[in-house]
Structure formats: structure tokens, C-alpha cells
Amino acid sequence: MLTVNKLLPQGQGLATVLLKRASSVELDWDVRQKSRFDATDSVGRSLGVFLPRGTLVRGGDVLVAEDGSMIRVLAAPQPVLVITPCAEHGTPFDLVRAAYHLGNRHVQIELQPDHLKIEPDHVLADMLRAMHLTVKETSAAFEPEGGAYSGGGHAHGHDHDHSNPAHGEPGHVHGPGCSHGHAHEAPAQATTQTAEATQAPVRGKPIGIAIKSAPAAPHVHGPGCNHGHDDDHGHHH
Incomplete structure (x- = not known):
């Protein structure tokens, strides 16, 4: 028995002269929807077909045997x-x-x-x-739909990057001059200083932190403010 473990969808890439020389095998849909089956080609060779699971064999496909020979698939009526x-x-x-x-x-x-x-x-x-x-x-011949998610049993070789809404555009690499707003990390030195400043002190206020009090509200002079005022200084109350 000749082992077959490769399939070329619709003989893609093969010259017409090679296809004419190839033997053929006629299979109905019940067999062609299986990935493993036995068959006999047009020259009487016994074939043991072992394809990846989920593969659908269509009329017009070409099977490739372990010895390099090719077998055209015909969809049987x-x-x-x-x-x-x-x-x-x-x-x-x-x-x-x-x-x-x-x-x-x-x-x-x-x-x-x-x-x-x-x-x-x-x-x-x-x-x-x-x-x-x-x-x-x-x-x-019967060639039913293979299903949207199975791709009909054939790999079409499409390679789309769905992370970018527009196919064909390269993915963005962030870097200098990319004009995107980014939150940049602080330099290592500043990070070290911050870590040191936040260490718990032995006593008193934290070391390395300059405490800046909020500006006091402006004082409005008036009766009972207990400030000594000299009315001759020209203050306007």
C-alpha cells in the first residue's frame, strides 16, 4: 500500500503537463470528507491516505504519495x-x-x-x-460547503494582522518622534531619591521631604484683631 500524507488544493502550483501524467482516484463525498481512508487509483495502486484531521478533499485536488507520485482527485457522481x-x-x-x-x-x-x-x-x-x-x-458530483470556520478544508495562506484596523499597515512601534502622548517613567535617579525620601524616619518628620506649608490667607485688619496699628501709617482698612 502506498502512503499518501500531502494534499495540494486544486493542484496549486503544478504544471499542466504534470497533472496530465498523474493517475486519478474517483471518490464520493462520504469518503472525501474523511481525513483517513483507503482507495485505489486509476492504475490499480492501493492508497492509504493520512491527512491532517479536518481536511476536506475536493474534486480537482491533488494527493502526493510518499514516493513523490501524484494522484488527481475526481468527485464521483x-x-x-x-x-x-x-x-x-x-x-x-x-x-x-x-x-x-x-x-x-x-x-x-x-x-x-x-x-x-x-x-x-x-x-x-x-x-x-x-x-x-x-x-x-x-x-x-456533490461539493457541499465546508463551513466558515473550517475554511472548506483548505488553508488559503492569508496572513492578516487584525490588531490594526486597516490591513496592510505595519504595527506602530513607539519611539522618539512618534508624536503620541505617552506617560514616561521618571529617571532612575529620581526614582531612587523618591524611594529614600519615603522611608520611615526614626523620629520627627520624614528625611528628604521638604514640607511646604500652604500660603496663609491675607490678613484683613479690623477691630479686635489685636494688632498694633498706627493710624498715621497710611493703611487703608
Whole structure:
């Protein structure tokens, strides 16, 4: 058995001539949504596929075996229900309503501009027909949405710095001339002096602290102030 542990989404970066030479493997959705499975490629080789957990294999992806050989993945046709708006009085918005109700039931859905696809389910088919949608059974490749948080099973390689509201702008490094208001720490010498000044004294007032009394309120002379005044000094009371 040939071990496969690497996947290239849609054969990204591979030359067309290499893809034409590669063998292929046809898999339905039940297998392709698993990260570990066995398969047989178009030249009869047994494959043991071991991909990172959560990986979804899509039609058009390329598997890379341990010997460096490549295997193109084909989405195998399988039974599906194709859902379209009623030809007489339906609108494309009906598909939005259908996707909403199917999503509430955690149904896997392939979304297309003019139709939806789901795996066969007669209860869901009856519900959709009651909503005046057209439901037909057929055999076709099935590629449902992989979920917003799973990224569809493919790593897109986007690297955004969400700490900055505007993507693409470098993060700010504070320094001289950055014109931002910063609370600067006091110099080490001043910090040392402050620490010494706040040490508890043996007796009396704290050493190193100059106590400055608040300025006294101006005196207003008047009867009973007990100050000796000479009326000839020109004081204005």
C-alpha cells in the first residue's frame, strides 16, 4: 500500500503537463470528507491516505504519495437532490429561504447561483416542495460547503494582522518622534531619591521631604484683631 500524507488544493502550483501524467482516484463525498481512508487509483495502486484531521478533499485536488507520485482527485457522481425555484411563480430568493431552513437542520448543502444540492432525504424533499420549490433526484458530483470556520478544508495562506484596523499597515512601534502622548517613567535617579525620601524616619518628620506649608490667607485688619496699628501709617482698612 502506498502512503499518501500531502494534499495540494486544486493542484496549486503544478504544471499542466504534470497533472496530465498523474493517475486519478474517483471518490464520493462520504469518503472525501474523511481525513483517513483507503482507495485505489486509476492504475490499480492501493492508497492509504493520512491527512491532517479536518481536511476536506475536493474534486480537482491533488494527493502526493510518499514516493513523490501524484494522484488527481475526481468527485464521483452520487445520488443528490437538486433544488430550484418554481419555474412558474418562483424567484431566486426562494433558494435563500430553502438554504436557511436546511441550515437550521444542519444539512450539508452545495450552494450554486441557480440551485442547491443536498443528499437524498424524502422528509426534506417534501418540506421543500411544500415551500413551492422544485426538487429533482439525479446523480452528480456533490461539493457541499465546508463551513466558515473550517475554511472548506483548505488553508488559503492569508496572513492578516487584525490588531490594526486597516490591513496592510505595519504595527506602530513607539519611539522618539512618534508624536503620541505617552506617560514616561521618571529617571532612575529620581526614582531612587523618591524611594529614600519615603522611608520611615526614626523620629520627627520624614528625611528628604521638604514640607511646604500652604500660603496663609491675607490678613484683613479690623477691630479686635489685636494688632498694633498706627493710624498715621497710611493703611487703608
